[in-house]
Amino acid sequence: MQIAILLFDGITALDAVGPYEVLSRVPEAQVVFVSTEPGPKRTSNQVLALVADRSLTEVASPDVVLIPGGSGSRALVRDEAVLAWIRQAHTTSRWTTSVCTGARVLGAAGVLRGLEATTHWLSLDELADYGARPVQRRVVEQGKVITAAGVSAGIDMALLLAAREAGEDVARSIQLSIEYDPQPPFDSGSPLTAAPAIVELARTRAQVAAGRPA
Amino acid sequence: MQIAILLFDGITALDAVGPYEVLSRVPEAQVVFVSTEPGPKRTSNQVLALVADRSLTEVASPDVVLIPGGSGSRALVRDEAVLAWIRQAHTTSRWTTSVCTGARVLGAAGVLRGLEATTHWLSLDELADYGARPVQRRVVEQGKVITAAGVSAGIDMALLLAAREAGEDVARSIQLSIEYDPQPPFDSGSPLTAAPAIVELARTRAQVAAGRPA
Numbered sequence: 001m002q003i004a005i006l007l008f009d010g011i012t013a014l015d016a017v018g019p020y021e022v023l024s025r026v027p028e029a030q031v032v033f034v035s036t037e038p039g040p041k042r043t044s045n046q047v048l049a050l051v052a053d054r055s056l057t058e059v060a061s062p063d064v065v066l067i068p069g070g071s072g073s074r075a076l077v078r079d080e081a082v083l084a085w086i087r088q089a090h091t092t093s094r095w096t097t098s099v100c101t102g103a104r105v106l107g108a109a110g111v112l113r114g115l116e117a118t119t120h121w122l123s124l125d126e127l128a129d130y131g132a133r134p135v136q137r138r139v140v141e142q143g144k145v146i147t148a149a150g151v152s153a154g155i156d157m158a159l160l161l162a163a164r165e166a167g168e169d170v171a172r173s174i175q176l177s178i179e180y181d182p183q184p185p186f187d188s189g190s191p192l193t194a195a196p197a198i199v200e201l202a203r204t205r206a207q208v209a210a211g212r213p214a
Numbered sequence: 215m216q217i218a219i220l221l222f223d224g225i226t227a228l229d230a231v232g233p234y235e236v237l238s239r240v241p242e243a244q245v246v247f248v249s250t251e252p253g254p255k256r257t258s259n260q261v262l263a264l265v266a267d268r269s270l271t272e273v274a275s276p277d278v279v280l281i282p283g284g285s286g287s288r289a290l291v292r293d294e295a296v297l298a299w300i301r302q303a304h305t306t307s308r309w310t311t312s313v314c315t316g317a318r319v320l321g322a323a324g325v326l327r328g329l330e331a332t333t334h335w336l337s338l339d340e341l342a343d344y345g346a347r348p349v350q351r352r353v354v355e356q357g358k359v360i361t362a363a364g365v366s367a368g369i370d371m372a373l374l375l376a377a378r379e380a381g382e383d384v385a386r387s388i389q390l391s392i393e394y395d396p397q398p399p400f401d402s403g404s405p406l407t408a409a410p411a412i413v414e415l416a417r418t419r420a421q422v423a424a425g426r427p428a
Binding site for chain 1: 232382
């Protein structure tokens, strides 16, 4: 099973690395990091580069397509090479998936039309522009299309995918091998549980980080 | 606040990227990926390279030292350049931390002597070799030394650190910005909760992955 994870400048690293850490442990799975041009791709804060080893044309029909998010995904919705690759790969994939704002790229490729889908809570409304029905849920499975919520949600999605492909016992053993027994010190991981003041703080900080007026 | 995350060949990517995703959002924090020699460092499965931008000598006195784990950490316990850097940085750091088997490197540097500490559950006993008292807990804080359990535990540790440095409200807003509202589909993330058969499966798979007889 070949799993292609798209890299691009402006990626959110955990969107890609969370699922990678799970899916690379699925028996017989081969994870490959792909990009329009191979080479290092930087996060939007410029702090970390992840290396794409293969071009999109070298990995034309992966079994799993995984599109991470990040501010760079805004440019991808107008990147015809990426959109054409997604459309083509989606015709033969077993699973076509996104994490966080990677959903907008699936949307721009037409993959989400008529489907329920999710993304980072700050971008949820945008999915309607692509004909999807936005839902505030951690992981949304619609046939072979799976979308996950913001950043860390890709880990949960990947465990689901591991169970679908290799069975629940293997998925459970992968969960144990990455010791995914989350104990966040706070309960502020969702706009549904965080206090309103925290939601506003996160919103403001995101706007400042994006260079837009708060 | 300068936060140095060590990269090396044979790293487990999520050990580094989980904390990075949290700590890079702390106001005024500067995260820098360091290595003995700058350049791309591959995971032990060869699937992903993360780029170290700076050498250890360029980042001699970071405020936070963070040592991730991975099979490559076994070589680091005999790497005098890395151990000397840790020892020196520890004399001036605000926090000296590890994720997963990064704890064995802190141990080899002498940082854990006499302290409670944790690491990946499969390597927990080993910490006693370095004079530490191994404890099966997600995050262990001992003064300025913090150790986290396997792989994904670095996210929880980093949120704790963010709260210590920037206050709980900022830490909560970071948790929300990475939408860390974990909903694993199974409850097998700890050897204390996983079924015995799953623990054995994970142990066997780890031995096979390490090339040792099961």
